[in-house]
Amino acid sequence: MSDMNAMSAPNVQQSVEPQVPENTPLPPSDKPPGPWKTVWTKFRKNGFAMTGLVVLFLFILISVLAPWIAPYKPDRIDLMIANLAPGTGNHLLGTDEVGRDIFSRLVYSSRISLFIGFSVAAITVIIGSIIGAVSGYFGGWTDTIFMRIVDVMNSIPTLFLNILVMAIFGTKISYMIMILAFTSWTGVARLVRGNFLQLREMQYVEAAKAIGVSSWGIIFRHLMRNASFPIIVNATLMVGGAILSESGLSYLGLGIQAPATSWGLMLSNSQEFMLTNPMQAVYPGLCILIVVLAVSFIGDGIRDALDPRQKNSRGRLAKWRKSFSKSGI
Amino acid sequence: MTEYLIRRILQSILVLFLISLVTFGLIHAAPGGPTQMMISPGMSPAAAQVQMHNLGLDKSIPEQYWIWIKNLLTGDLGKTFKNNIPVGDILWPTMKNTFVLMSFSWVISMIIAIPWGIYNSTKPYGISDQTANFVSYVGFAMPAFWFGIILQQVFSLQLNWLPLSDMYAMDKQGNFINLLYHLILPCTVLILANLAAYSKYSRSSMLEVLEQDYIRTARAKGVPERKVIFRHALRNALIPIITVLGMELPTLVVGATLTESVFNWPGMGRLFVDMARAREYSVLMAIALVTAVVVVLGNLIADILYKLVDPRVQLGRKGGKSA
Amino acid sequence: MAEKLLEVRNLTTGFLTDKGFVKATDRISVSIEKGKTLCLVGESGSGKSVTSLSIMRLIDYAGGIILEGNINFKGQDLAAKKQEELKEIRGNKISMIFQDPMSALNPVFTVGDQIAESLSLHQNKSKDEAWKEAIELLRMVGIPSPEIRAKQYPNQLSGGMCQRVVIAIALAAKPELLIADEPTTALDVTVQAQILELLQDLKEKLGTSILLITHDMGVAAEMADHIAVMYAGAIVEQGTVEEIFSNPSHPYTVGLLQSIPGFEGERGGELYTIKGTIPALGNLPQGCRFNPRCPHVMDKCRQVEPGDIKIGSEHFTKCWLYEDKEKAAAALGKGESIHG
């Protein structure tokens, strides 16, 4: 019930009695903001979250428009201009050891990093929420089996599994996405299951049953919507997690392979040049940091927008109180 | 309680069994699998046959699995393919090293994070809380290995204050002070990541408890605020914290992998990466299984602790109107 | 007139929300005499709990602010005290019982411990003594085999027993005032009867004053000496229990009483209703806060908020109708005279 308080409760007072002429078949109806809109209204007021959103949007834009933004091809080699300092020639951030433009590489890297982040999150959310929903809603054996699988998955350290698969099966992006999704769906599944365990006890579920809605109808039409916000929050964080995982694997040499490029790979490569050109390590690291920060700001922003609790520090109250008494109301 | 214990243990065993199946299956599903690995190029087919036989790789997969499990149960983790060293000889020392690193950073993170989180819960959105929030954002968003590399550059290579890598200086093997000295940087990396999560957990767990009716009752009784927090709230708040820390174990065990690689820490994570590259399947299987055991055990302990601390669940049923 | 134990004057308490400051109680004035019971009645959200929490100053922890007003308890203004100073009073002179007994007890301590804590806090009793007395208290509130129960955890007790434990905690320090916020709402009718019985007993035995909060007019009728009716944050009518029931004055009180289906007489007929719903606190109408729902609404009601109008020795109402008694009588369709 608490999340209902989260929604703004505008004046519930408005005319209760119908005051519409009897024979107008379809009276006009007002279209108030939906829950998404309400969340957005709150979200918009959150500076961090909005900054995150803008930053993420910028990065997405950059990755989509990479060919137009990057001044050079990311894999264009020119040994004659290797290791240029930032700003020399037309190289904003200089060039690397084989004369590739670092800025262009950063730009193109955002493609893979974001692609992995978003696709892993998407796959994870789809698999996780279906499994979680089914086991949460039906319970019983279905639940037992899925939850044992989740237990098993949770007991195998994810990174080990990632390393194993990447080392044994090879370092393809598709493998990476699959294995990252495969090792992270359990979180979503648990979350959704927990949610569904609660939701399935709601009376509207029983009401839906009473009017003859099928189980799948209840799961997908009724309950999934209600579980959607926490899922979205989780998915947002997962985007960040996947970007980090990619960078870790690439760092170990078990991720993206040249000539493709990702921030993790750039970081991994830059290690050799820490002594000569440490900035080469700083740029991709910063990019990861910024994007993941942006994503978590967004996730937390959504969470906060959903949270009915007031964020009042005592300090804020005291301040408010002071100004209140001053203005003499 | 005993019944619950037995049941939980049986469950854990089932999970471990499934994990062993998954690990074994995955490794045998690998293209080439362990079989290919063992035959050096240029080896005559006859010699290869001998080699395969020696390693038991000519048996059927279920048979191989059975033998592996049988050996496992007698404590035999197998031997490396490459040089026939008992896997345990490699595994246990690295495990110990990982344990040292993990437990240090874990304990320190908890010592810092839990009180900090609790403090922040009493002054939500204050300066300290905002700081913790910021630290936790950065801790989550920063690739740990990158942070490690930067620390190395700054504190070790530029400032020359701290050792670059390893567990001990070569001439001070086993020296505790030297170990501490070497622990500083890798622990810092790990702590930053943990600190974030833990202080967040403790804070929100505590905040949640502080909103409960029984806290209001305690205050209504006239219990002083300090006692409200430390006596009434803390015990309740610790319960979910324990659970979460138990569930965090996998991350903890593996969390060090990248850090170990950066700091050349001779631990299990680094070993795993090396062995995955070298395809030492027996070691990989052993590490995966041992880690799983640790994780399952951790969860089990967390669960039991949970039962011990929380009388609500002691008797099985949740609080109903009639006991 | 009997000695006033507690006198609340012009208490305004509120919360800072997204939509600005919302007053949950608006210039409330009530008083409780020694050994008497005051019932605060009103519908959900009318501000009953906020009032009680404000008196205990526990509202500070719920994020609320006391904006103005005094809470005079035996000559001290609780509203002006610091939290640290209040621990002398809380649980000692004034104690409180909450609505949901199951969640009001700390799940990780035995019930004996929780009672004993109260004792050792306020009476400097040793551990043993406190424990012994805790068992006595359990016996007093009617828990069978208290020695065993004392060692149990709240989850091992039923709701009714939990509520008795909560009462025992509240009574441990022999308070002068007991605030009970809907102490029986979460309980079954038969158990509710037991608890009400117990409260009556204790009040008689210990001479404690009670501030009882309820939304059940039946409970109020049974327990109260005085009644205060709250509507949307304000007390719209107060008086002795007889006055309120025999001579309800405020149209809201009247509606409230009439809309309850009775136990005798006509069944199945149309019930009296108060049209509309309680307004949101952040969105009160101008003038009298009941005016949009009031069957007797006048122009004045829509513009100016009425103050307390005395219509009996201890009977006050906030309704413009009573400015002019005849008009009131006519409007309410009552033959009887109105006290004045």
Added chain:
Amino acid sequence: VGCGDSKTVDAPKDEPKKEEAAKTDDKPAESGEPKQGGTLTVGTFSDIVSVNPIFVQDTASGDAEQFLYAKLFDYDKEGNVVAEPWSLAAEPMKISEDGLTYEIKLKDNLKWSDGQPITADDVKFTLETIMNPETGSPAISNFDKVSKIEVADAQNLKITMKQVYAPFKYSLAAEIAPQHVLKDIKVTEMQKNSYGTDPAKTVTSGPWKWTEWKQKEYLKFDANPDYWGPKPNISTVVYKIYADQNTEVQALIKGDIDLVSGVPVTQLDAVKKIDSINVASLPGPQYEFVGLNRKPENFKDKFVPWEGQKTRQAMAYAVNRQGMVDNVLKGVGQLMNAPFMPNSWADPGDAAVNYQFDPEKAKQLLAEEGWKAGSDGILVKDGHRFSFELQYNSGNSRREQVSLVMQQNFKDVGIEMIPKAIDFAAWNEQNLTPGKFNAILLGWSLNSPDPDGESTFSSKFFAPTGQNMVFYKNDKLDKLWEEGTKVVDQEKRKEVYKEIATEISTDLPYIFLYQYGTPQAHSKKIKFNEEDAPISNLAYGEFFHVIKWWMGDAK
């Protein structure tokens, strides 16, 4: 040597020629009074497998052997096989006139680390065990032309060959295993035995003995007090293992380790800046090439784009090899046109065709072969686009960069090259050994100074059993390679190899790129006299005469 970044060729051997000792860039070495004691810390990024001489295959284990075992014969600075004071042999070997028998005489004071004498029987045992196919020794091919080994007495033995095989004498620069420890173990079980992996059970013959092995951390060798030969100056050698080259180099810079034998060229500049470190940057005994697969099954529509000789030549012209040496290798390398080390006695000089970077020439040759530019600028012939995949191992930044340079070079002449990095273990398993690929970028390192390359280029040695994994077949060359080992006289051999060089550089089974180096860096704490300085283009040359080195900081 099979250490994860290049595949080994057990190149058979013959008479060496003069090789230049590595010159260190800084002041190479200081003479002075050797000091006793001190610890030499050597860095590496891979752990040993086993030091059992019968099974040593990888660089790490090979390195460790340099400290633990005395060899039958040693190399001198020029790569000649000689008997040094620390060799087991008392005097140079005697080779019979017909080149079929080798007589060896051992010193008479030899002792294993457990006090047992080292005798001719140990030598016979070791060689025979290696020769036994059931043993599975990687060195088996070194001795496959031996017909019998006879022990005359404790110090003397005679080896008889089945045929004249010139490179054989290099095989005798070998470590010997103790018969008394290993004789009761079945050869099939020997690899599994803890000899070679358990320091306590590993009886050795060298100046240091193995005292400790912490897996993945370090190995420790302490001077053997009972060593039979001239005492080493350094009392402890630590062989320290790092997660990767970067950490290793950083540790060097930090001063944690004294010697790194493979500084990545990318870090060379940084290392050179450090005052306390000497860097020797001459190329080593290894070369890199692009292997062009000739098996049609490996291509789409079974069309091998470089079936024509001119196409291959054009590809060689298209590649800017000098650019790679200058920029990627930072000068630590030398162009190669044939599979013979520059500056070795077999160096063919101008006899091999040198393909100077010349895109125009390349285009012309391609046109002559019938390649025409397609709509996308990529050449087309008979409906087939000139497009291929070049595989190399991931994590090797040199190869990554070289492949990227080549991609650009090829593109400029209308050839599409798709670089593909694969993890080494998987690559070796799935592509190299069975010969399944279009083209590879790989290197061979040569363990002995002999120029023989039959097992790599002769059609007798097709993959998967042999090392000719590009399925190259040239009858003329097949014959010449054989001829090269059948002559003992070095001058005559030289002629043969010159002919090979001409033919192979014209026909191009590989695009030979360059000899490359892994620059060695060592702390200035390490002291040695000029004649004992490390040598870069000899296998294990980084530890040349290590017995005579001393540590400047020894007390």
Added chain:
Amino acid sequence: MAKNLVEVHNIKKYFPIHKGLLNRVVGNVKAVDDVSLSIREGETFGLVGESGCGKSTLGRVILRLQGATEGSVKIDGRDIHALSHRELNKMREDMQIIFQDPFGSLNPRFLVKDVIGEPLKIHTKMSAKEIDERVVELMKLVGLDPTRRNRYPHEFSGGQRQRIGIARAIALKPKFIVADEAVSALDVSVQSQVINLLMKLQKEMGLTFLFIAHGLNVVRHISDRVGVMYLGKMVEVGETEALYANPLHPYTAALLSAIPKPSPTKKRNRIVLQGDVPSPANPPTGCRFHTRCPFAQEKCSQVEPKLEEILPGRQVACHFPVGVEGGSDLSTLETK
């Protein structure tokens, strides 16, 4: 007399309790234990009893929202529990339910028009526009402003939400409605509005109600007949007025006396029962009420009384019914 629309025969609903290593069933929560009742067409049958006595479970089993452990339910002559899923779905048009919780019973992510229109969407072939029209009609019928149909439930007050739930329930013009505590969560001033609405609808549409509540005064007001449940058993059934005026079962008597009446002057004699309601997992033997019954005798703890019609239209399950010859006598009790 009107025919019986609903006939419930010997319904049992047990919830198994799992325990132990193998999760074996070690017992049952006997939520509803052998209950029979019939509801006549057009009447309102009130069901009262304390929390946990099985009222909701009975209601759900009657609508087959939950399977019965034993017994049968006939609605309009058809055995609900014997129907196939398809037939049951068809049947749902005729039987509906209204819930207690005005917050929980409406999906917070559905627009009001979707909530009300959903049964139409499922059971009829109406076009979207027709559904919309019908929704408007229904909203007017239950007294809601149809211009607000594109809003979410949280924007409505509790009473309005209850009206939405009612609109949904009557959308298909059912014959039979189970109202499970339909007004319990509402404030008094709103409660009367909803009661009036339900009664109006009943009159207009000829509905039959099973009205579950613990507010005895509300039940009295709205019901034609009342059943009293205790621990999964029906202990007394009778015409409302008769039952309230003259309860036969000691439990009914205690229940009625326990309710505080909103008039300070008429303080009633109250029978205060001892102890709590026992657990339905482990109900007492014999008469389930005997542990708390002030009149309990030897026999009560051994023999379970049957629900029998001892007076015309009055069924009771008690060995010693109140106010009956040879039964219990309230005046012997020490009351307050």
